[in-house]
Amino acid sequence: MDPYAVLGLTADASDEDVARAYKELAKQWHPDLPGAGGAASHARMAQINAAYDAIRSAGEEPDRPAAPEPPRRRPAPxxxxxxxxxxxxxxxxxGALHPFEDVRLVARPSTWQSPQVVLAVTAGRLLWAPVHTFSPRVHVLRLADVAEVGHRVRRPLRRRAVVRLVxxxxxxxxxxxxxxxxxxxxxxxxxxxxxxRAVRDDDDAQRATG
Known part of the structure; x- marks a missing residue:
């Protein structure tokens, strides 16, 4: 069934033409109007309503869901x-670095656990791992957790130094x-x-009085 033909229109009819035709036909065939009624009026009005609803539904574009944002990929290490x-x-x-963590210095010192480690100094952390081991464990120390730091030259002739932290x-x-x-x-x-230091001193004082 062509809904436009039911309303006496062609497919190029405007929305205003459709609404006008529907109202005119409803005045003629609505079963509640004086003098109307009977099975024929109900059937014809049902046909008119169905045609009008079909045209309106065809003219409404369903809301398209917004395209999902592509997942944010973690940058390569x-x-x-x-x-x-x-x-x-x-x-x-x-792999242990935070995304975009700035590495300020890389060195290869020794520790009491390993004759040589790779040490990375970032803006907020120290990260180090032993060299020449099958599965090196990465050690991490936040700089905010450091209370004391210093260095001194231990072997003047060889010009080697040590950094100590507490x-x-x-x-x-x-x-x-x-x-x-x-x-x-x-x-x-x-x-x-x-x-x-002022922050550390305040914290120490609070712990002492607490």
Whole structure:
């Protein structure tokens, strides 16, 4: 059944033409009008209503759901770093970095646990992992957890230095066999990331009085 033909229209009729034709036909065939009624009026009015609804439904475009945003992909480990820094860091350390975490310094000191580790100094953390092990474990220390840091040259003839740190929890760490300049840079970067002394003193005072 052509709904336009039911209303006496052609397919190019405007919305106004459709509404006007529907009203005119409803005045003639509505079963509630005086003098109307009977099965013929009900059937004809049902046909008119169906045609009118069909035309209106065809003219309404369903709301299209908004296209979902593509999932945000985590950047490849270290992709934001310079090529020199990426090559200096093993995959384990690259994978332990936060997205877009800035690596300020890479060194290869020794620790009491390992003769050589790769140490990465970022704006907020120290990350290190032993070299030449089958499955190196990555160690992480937040700079905000460091209470003291310092360095000194241990072997003047060989010009090797050591960096020592103490955390607020009393843990002691040292990184040795460093170039003196590298040790000084590590100390400076760690000190920059530590909590301000005034804040630490206030916290200590609160703990003491608490």
């Amino acid at each position: 270290g992709s934001w770093l310079s090529e020199r820094v990426r090559e200096a860091l093993p995959p384990e350390l690259l 955390t607020h929890a009393g843990r002691k760490l040292s990184f040795g066999d460093l170039e003196p300049d590298a040790a000084a840079l590590i100390e400076r970067n760690v000190a920059d990331g530590m909590e301000p």
